[in-house]
Amino acid sequence: MTGKTHITGGIAASLAFAQITNYDPVILLCAGTIGALLPDICHGGSKMGRSFPVLSKIINTLFGHRTFTHSLLFLLLAGVLLNALSxxxxxxxxxLVGMASHLILDMATKNGIKLFFPLRVTVRFPVTATTGGLSEYAVFAVLSVxxxxxxxxAFSIYF
Structure with a gap:
């Protein structure tokens, strides 16, 4: 999926999560958008990869694309780190919701992800979308709605 689809997915997921929690939807929205882009730090051409090129290169060299940063292990370690840092x-x-949305969206692509890294098993949905193709635009449209x-x-209390 492209960056704009991941951003829209992170927005939709964090605002949906706001419906079942008492967290401030503005904070969820901002953090969810960042989280939706974070797993692609392993790809130098991504928004995160271009923002942090040295870190991106290191992660890509160590793990490759769609492996460690696209796994449940990475999600778990991020949660532990965020908790430890208070x-x-x-x-x-x-x-975390934004990161999870990223993983789900990338499981909907032909290449899938290594969800159970370090195991080399690729996980993808039975029906997949082509990155940048018509099917991704359909996913983007649904996520936008x-x-x-x-x-x-989430924001109707302000109106």
Whole structure:
């Protein structure tokens, strides 16, 4: 999936999560957007990879693309680290929800992900989308509608 689809997925997921928690939806939204981009730090051409090129190169050299940073292990370690650093609970939750949305979206691509890294098993859905193709645009459109729906619900208290 492309960056814009991951961003939209992170927005939709974090706003949906806001519906079942008492966390501030603004914090969830901001953190979820960042979290949705974070797993692609392993790819030098991604938004995160271009923002942190040295770190991206190191991670890619050590693990490759769609392995460690696209795994449940990475999600678990991120949660432990965020908890150890006493990061705001809403920010931590938003980051993790955004990261999870990224993994789910990449499981919907032909290449899949190494969800159970360090095991070399590739996980993907039976029906996949082509990155940048018409099917991804359909996913993007659905996520956009969901983001608006959940955004309206999350922020309706302000109107």
């Amino acid at each position: 990061v705001n609970e809403a920010a931590s939750a938003g980051l 969901l983001a608006v729906y959940y955004g309206y619900s």
